Amino acid sequence: MTLTWNRWGTLLLVLAALVGAHGEAAAQHLLVPMDRGQTDHLRAYGLTYAVLEGGESAEWLLNFRDGAFLLPDRSWIRREAAILGVEVEVADAAEVARIRDAMARSDQEAVLLEAAPRIAVYTPPNTAPWADAVTMVLEYAGIPYATVWDAEVLEGRLGDYDWLHLHHEDFTGQYSKFFLSFAATPWLREEVARNTEMATRFGYADVPELKRAVAEGIRSFVMEGGFLFAMCSATETLDLALASHGTDITASFANGRPPDPDAAARMDWSRALAFQGAEPQLSASVNAFSDIDTHQVNTSARRALGSFALFEFSARADPVAAMLVQNHQAVIPDFYGLTTAFRAERLKPGVTILAREGDRVKYVHGSAGQGSWTFYGGHDPEDAEHQVGDAATRLELHPNSPGYRLILNNILFPAAKPRPLKT
Amino acid sequence: MRHLAIVLLLPLALLGPAGPDPVSGAVPGSARVSPLGSVPGSIPGSVPGSMSERAAVPAPASDPGRIVARLAEPETRGAARAELLDWIRGLAPDRAALWLHLAASLDRLAPELGLEAARAVLRADEAGAGADAAGPRREAGGALGLLAMEGPPEEEAILLALAARILDPVDARGALFLRERYLALAEADPEGAGPEGWRGPEAAEVVLFAAQALLAGVVSSWSPPAAPPTAPPGAPAPLPGVAADLGAPADAASPRAEALRILETFLAQDPGHPLAPEARRLRTEALAGGREVPATRGHLR
Numbered sequence: 001m002t003l004t005w006n007r008w009g010t011l012l013l014v015l016a017a018l019v020g021a022h023g024e025a026a027a028q029h030l031l032v033p034m035d036r037g038q039t040d041h042l043r044a045y046g047l048t049y050a051v052l053e054g055g056e057s058a059e060w061l062l063n064f065r066d067g068a069f070l071l072p073d074r075s076w077i078r079r080e081a082a083i084l085g086v087e088v089e090v091a092d093a094a095e096v097a098r099i100r101d102a103m104a105r106s107d108q109e110a111v112l113l114e115a116a117p118r119i120a121v122y123t124p125p126n127t128a129p130w131a132d133a134v135t136m137v138l139e140y141a142g143i144p145y146a147t148v149w150d151a152e153v154l155e156g157r158l159g160d161y162d163w164l165h166l167h168h169e170d171f172t173g174q175y176s177k178f179f180l181s182f183a184a185t186p187w188l189r190e191e192v193a194r195n196t197e198m199a200t201r202f203g204y205a206d207v208p209e210l211k212r213a214v215a216e217g218i219r220s221f222v223m224e225g226g227f228l229f230a231m232c233s234a235t236e237t238l239d240l241a242l243a244s245h246g247t248d249i250t251a252s253f254a255n256g257r258p259p260d261p262d263a264a265a266r267m268d269w270s271r272a273l274a275f276q277g278a279e280p281q282l283s284a285s286v287n288a289f290s291d292i293d294t295h296q297v298n299t300s301a302r303r304a305l306g307s308f309a310l311f312e313f314s315a316r317a318d319p320v321a322a323m324l325v326q327n328h329q330a331v332i333p334d335f336y337g338l339t340t341a342f343r344a345e346r347l348k349p350g351v352t353i354l355a356r357e358g359d360r361v362k363y364v365h366g367s368a369g370q371g372s373w374t375f376y377g378g379h380d381p382e383d384a385e386h387q388v389g390d391a392a393t394r395l396e397l398h399p400n401s402p403g404y405r406l407i408l409n410n411i412l413f414p415a416a417k418p419r420p421l422k423t
Numbered sequence: 424m425r426h427l428a429i430v431l432l433l434p435l436a437l438l439g440p441a442g443p444d445p446v447s448g449a450v451p452g453s454a455r456v457s458p459l460g461s462v463p464g465s466i467p468g469s470v471p472g473s474m475s476e477r478a479a480v481p482a483p484a485s486d487p488g489r490i491v492a493r494l495a496e497p498e499t500r501g502a503a504r505a506e507l508l509d510w511i512r513g514l515a516p517d518r519a520a521l522w523l524h525l526a527a528s529l530d531r532l533a534p535e536l537g538l539e540a541a542r543a544v545l546r547a548d549e550a551g552a553g554a555d556a557a558g559p560r561r562e563a564g565g566a567l568g569l570l571a572m573e574g575p576p577e578e579e580a581i582l583l584a585l586a587a588r589i590l591d592p593v594d595a596r597g598a599l600f601l602r603e604r605y606l607a608l609a610e611a612d613p614e615g616a617g618p619e620g621w622r623g624p625e626a627a628e629v630v631l632f633a634a635q636a637l638l639a640g641v642v643s644s645w646s647p648p649a650a651p652p653t654a655p656p657g658a659p660a661p662l663p664g665v666a667a668d669l670g671a672p673a674d675a676a677s678p679r680a681e682a683l684r685i686l687e688t689f690l691a692q693d694p695g696h697p698l699a700p701e702a703r704r705l706r707t708e709a710l711a712g713g714r715e716v717p718a719t720r721g722h723l724r
Binding site: 140 | 700707
């Protein structure tokens with residue numbers, strides 16, 4: 001039989017396709033190292049998220065090369081990695097087997113990542129993404145998110161999301177006590193007007209009541225299986241709002257009444273997620289919320305910054321905590337926020353401490369109902385003393401930021417399916 | 424400010440990681456970013472300017488017109504290039520950028536085209552960058568652009584990029600037109616312009632300046648062919664990175680989409696290029712819809 005050109009052409013095309021397919025399959029995986037060899041740790045999370053969003057699965061190799069990712073080898077993923085500037089290594093089947101073997105012989109574990117989490121950020125309308133560390137790093141890493149605020153929470157729409165981040169909100173309804181320094185500024189007046197309007201719209205007497213209801217909505221989100229991540233003042237004030245449902249801890253500028261002098265005794269810490277036994281700061285002239293925060297940055301009791309150390313966790317025995325602390329740097333310079341870190345004795349029993357410096361706990365995790373929460377003190381991991389009006393941090397200058405990396409560990413956490421422990 | 428940053432960065436990338444050594448005249452070059460792709464190593468390795476030749480070169484001329492005139496004569500051409508590099512070292516960065524671009528181009532151009540390019544740069548330099556410069560610069564850049572289009576393909580890339588640089592301060596549309604032509608020809612026939620093709624050292628700056636212009640809303644009269652898909656089948660449909668509620672994704676035919684496309688093509692081809700970080704920054708800006716990042720309302724008093 002004589003092959004015509006058409007048949008030869010077809011045969012060549014088929015062969016080329018087979019070779020191409022084989023080339024893609026033979027390499028099998030792309031390893032995203034997360035140790036110091038990674039060029040852009042933050043966008044590596046964005047790449048992994050994009051893989052999940054593209055309908056592929058990935059593996060998170062806990063405690064292996066500081067939390068490497070194993071991705072399927074696809075041409076579009078290679079291209080995306082190149083565009084993002086993320087270092088990837090081609091790992092053929094033999095290399096993957098060698099990695100798995102090495103992991104099996106040490107305290108390392110592969111966690112399957114399946115679906116891209118649906119992410120929401122609780123933030124007031126018109127807030128720029130660069131006002132908040134989480135939105136900044138989401139934008140930098142290329143991870144999409146939606147924004148929600150009081151209306152969405154009160155209307156029960158948090159169920160549309162897997163993961164909720166709280167912008168640095170003051171859930172006690174005292175506008176972070178910015179009245180002390182910024183009473184005349186347009187942005188604070190706008191904030192007051194916006195919150196007052198929202199309280200009226202939903203039938204609350206004042207903003208502290210509105211915010212307490214919102215805090216309850218967020219608590220319900222967690223209890224029903226959501227993942228909550230809060231930073232800075234949102235950590236402390238969320239629990240203060242939840243615990244103060246039977247009393248009044250807010251200054252008179254917020255609701256027109258003086259606070260309850262016995263508020264501390266009337267706090268109901270059973271409603272709170274992380275803290276207990278705290279003393280609310282009832283003075284309107286002291287710019288602090290309670291004694292939960294260790295650094296009291298805007299008061300005369302301000303403490304100096306140090307460095308906090310991440311704890312190591314067994315990837316097999318405690319994969320959840322291990323996921324949250326994957327990092328290429330174990331000791332990280334501290335950074336201020338209105339809530340910088342938490343007093344250890346104010347934490348509830350059962351809370352997992354992920355990072356601390358002495359009695360100052362920086363990073364904690366816990367479960368509530370069907371869901372879980374993580375609190376991370378401080379405002380901006382790469383701007384230790386961020387002031388009002390300072391320029392936004394440019395994350396392209398900090399692609400390997402270990403402090404920002406902790407935020408992104410939380411983003412992928414809801415995508416993980418930890419294997420059941422062998423008993 | 425960003426424009427200035429690129430103006431300062433690009434000549435460095437064209438010349439290599441470091442400037443000429445003030446003592447030896449040697450330029451620690453990098454084959455990776457050297458404009459002299461076929462001659463690895465330092466620029467003086469190909470531009471006569473080494474210690475031995477410098478001994479025969481008269482004291483550096485301070486008159487760029489005289490240097491350009493000396494480029495016309497075969498017997499003085501090599502020395503004139505060395506003089507040019509010496510002279511550039513004394514210039515302020517914004518003025519030096521165009522001359523550096525010329526210096527990085529001369530070795531790859533036929534002598535007569537190199538001379539035309541040098542004359543065009545001289546006219547642009549003499550005109551400055553102020554309001555009165557528009558006419559002479561348009562004339563010089565336009566003529567060089569036409570020369571590029573009429574010339575051999577090996578030199579078109581070099582001349583288009585240089586002509587666009589001449590137009591930059593006075594004619595953003597014209598400069599974008601030349602760069603869009605460059606990019607379209609490069610995509611249509613990547614190997615069509617000789618060994619370095621359209622991926623010569625000026626390729627990165629063409630992409631960055633074109634993207635910057637597109638993001639700034641500059642519209643040229645260039646009619647690009649239908650854009651190829653940004654990713655092969657199998658990739659997730661929308662480009663990741665656009666916040667769900669931060670504006671509509673770029674329309675496929677919009678300048679923003681075109682900026683994204685050329686930046687991503689560049690990054691996919693050469694992710695480790697020294698200017699890749701700037702390309703990524705521009706890409707982030709494009710994804711965010713060109714928002715400027717102002718000061719924040721932070722947390723501390």
